[in-house]
Amino acid sequence: MHPQTDQVRQIAQAVLYEGYLLWPYRESSLKNRHRWTIGGVHPEAYGRAHDGNHWRMRTECLVEAEPGDTVDVCVRFLHVVTREPVAGGPGRRSGEEARERELTMPGLVVDELVHGPAVTAIDLPAGRRIEPLHEPPTGPPTELPTGLPTELPAGLSTGLSTGPPTGAGGQAGMVVRSWEALRGRIEASARRLRPGLFTITVEVVNTTPWGPGTRADALRRTLASAHTVLHGPRARFVSLMDPPPELREHAEACRNEGAWPVLAGPHGDRHTVLASPIILYDHPEIAPESPGDLFDNTEIDQLLTLSVLALSDQERQEIRDGDPRARAILDRCTALAPEDLVRLHGLMRRTEPQE
Incomplete structure (x- = not known):
């Protein structure tokens, strides 16, 4: 993209991910089962x-x-x-x-x-990408295959066992991401x-x-x-x-x-x-108080952020085990300082030029 300012890039990025995942950001929730x-x-x-x-x-x-x-x-x-x-x-x-x-x-x-x-x-x-999964080590390291290509043509098997690891020393398996042509x-x-x-x-x-x-x-x-x-x-x-x-x-x-x-x-x-x-509307803008994308630009940032903070430990774990972008939202919301939350509370902004 060749935007004249970062403002165009920010708006285009917000449009790109509008509705990508909605609160509660769990892929199992009803509203997130019918995507795209x-x-x-x-x-x-x-x-x-x-x-x-x-x-x-x-x-x-x-x-x-x-x-x-x-x-x-x-x-x-x-x-x-x-x-x-x-x-x-x-x-x-x-x-x-x-x-x-x-x-x-x-x-x-x-x-x-x-x-x-x-x-x-x-x-x-079409293609396929192989990436390691990382978990805290739970026992003696288990050697996983090394030298694997990170990207393979679609349909080519990795040859990996799908059984559970016995302790990976930080690497707990693999995840395969694939896409169609x-x-x-x-x-x-x-x-x-x-x-x-x-x-x-x-x-x-x-x-x-x-x-x-x-x-x-x-x-x-x-x-x-x-x-x-x-x-x-x-x-x-x-x-x-x-x-x-x-x-x-x-x-x-x-x-x-x-x-x-x-x-x-x-x-x-x-x-x-x-x-x-x-x-x-013409010349749309991202509110400067917004700490990051929540994939729902007609909703109130403060409401969504507080709703994320109210999620149970089980719900948070499901988010962490799923889409990395949802995980990033969870991490960002839980890392907000009190003064960051205060900034989201509300602001009156004049939208018409003053005479």
Whole structure:
């Protein structure tokens, strides 16, 4: 991504993980059993067979550009990863996580896109990653196989025993994380409306093969939580939420599917657009009092933090045995000092400019 400020990166990251896991952050809780519900670009065959499951994401907005002005396009999404403990790891749980993916198309000349689209392929192979599990030593060290590759092609066995270890001296087994291949394309084009004004369109299409199978099978081949960031070093985008009166008709003609573009970055800046599956206002911001992401940006940080602190020891252990990102939330909340909690209590902030 090529954001002008960290503010764009922070907002894009919050969008990427919105709804990833919800309180109580246990994968066994009912609300976390039906995941990857926001911003999915599903395999085309699955989307055509199941209404309401997008297989294409389309972003369309207005940009003011002079001859030679360029736009950088960045598409970001989560790639679903299956987690499976093997060779020990008592208490560790199987489940699903995600890897961040980012594909860029830098330096696209706007007036050249009028004559034909720029296309880049989405071609992410299936894979498997082997990582050690660490537990406090409970007896004489047990030697586990060494020299194993950290990444293997999908379908290749590790050859490890799945029996419990007899004492690992800090290494208590292995966990295998695997993911399916993703295929598709990103296509950027433009249409000149008048001298210096263009409609720019970015389409993301998932062409990953999919045969008969379950929703879970399709989601492992889905671009989850997908969104697009457009940045013009000199070009300036037009707000679709509050366009100038003379451009309102053009703004209303823009057609977006599965994404809503807003201006991003500092107030008054028009060089960056974030198109996400969540409807935001122009120039969204992360509250400076927030100590970190809780994957639920419409909820109150203080309420979620206090709710995490109220979890039982059994619930906390389930979180620690599951997704590392949920574990990070638990660790961050339990490490907050009293003054950090006070900062979350409430703040009145003026949102309109003072006269």
